[in-house]
């Protein structure tokens with residue numbers, strides 16, 4: 290890299306850092322991931338006359354957050370009806386009037402967006418001029434349906450910001466911490482390892498990316514790098530752990546948390562992994578369409594904290610499409626409340642879970658969580 294390139298990268302990094310809400314997180318104020326989301330909501334209320342009349346940003350309750358999200362949902366409906374040719378067509382045909390969405394029960398009046406709809410006409414979902422797109426990602430994910438999703442610069446930064454908050458929740462915020470990232474390189478355009486590596490750089494922690502599928506090579510890199518945290522696909526982390534259990538002193542090398550990502554992790558697999566490394570193994574969930582880093586367990590291992598305030602989450606009956614109450618398992622349906630490039634309304638994830646509508650013992654008092662995620666049978 291030439292000197293001028295180095296200077297330009299450094300300026301870009303400093304500009305990006307200044308925009309990060311995650312910089313303001315204070316561990317004494319509760320769960321970092323929840324703090325990040327709630328601070329974003331607070332800022333918006335403070336800067337919006339109408340919202341300020343409805344909510345006191347300094348004393349937000351769980352009910353306030355739900356009401357706020359409903360307002361954002363209505364706003365988003367108006368926005369997509371003006372800007373996305375897909376939603377304009379569908380909602381006009383259905384006679385949708387955003388002002389009629391007054392309660393969570395009313396959400397059922399809005400049709401679900403299916404992965405097939407997104408795959409068939411990706412650019413019809415676009416709400417901003419194509420020249421403002423900075424990244425387009427394609428993925429077949431777990432549904433096997435190839436989809437494209439586009440993001441603006443600010444949205445990529447928001448995703449990175451959310452990841453940094455999650456890293457803080459995992460107690461990664463010092464230059465002595467190193468995240469060992471071991472996703473296989475994805476030849477499609479969305480590489481989780483690269484995005485995570487960038488988040489680590491902005492968070493001021495080290496990362497080591499190794500895309501090798503060789504368990505032996507990964508273990509050698511972990512031993513050499515002084516890593517404190519490991520992230521990888523659940524099945525691979527399990528395979529790696531089963532291999533590592535025969536290494537003398539593996540519990541003492543300083544791994545503090547292991548994040549099992551993108552695939553279901555059974556309690557048996559979790560117990561195997563934890564007994565090898567002598568630390569917590571936590572589940573993480575995300576979808577390319579939603580920005581990948583969407584939900585993660587805290588040390589309580591009791592439900593996933595979702596990246597609020599980005600998402601409005603619902604659970605629906607997979608057959609009748611009826612909205613189900615908290616505690617009842619069904620299909621996870623997500624609306625991307627803050628996205629401006631390609632927002633998704635009531636997106637059918639084809640993953641199974643339920644809503645946990647209660648405070649978490651980690652100190653997250655306001656956000657809803659979701660229970661363990663299972664794949665829906667195809």
Ligand SMILES: [Zn+2]
Nearest residue numbers: 587589649651
């Ligand atoms: Zn928690």
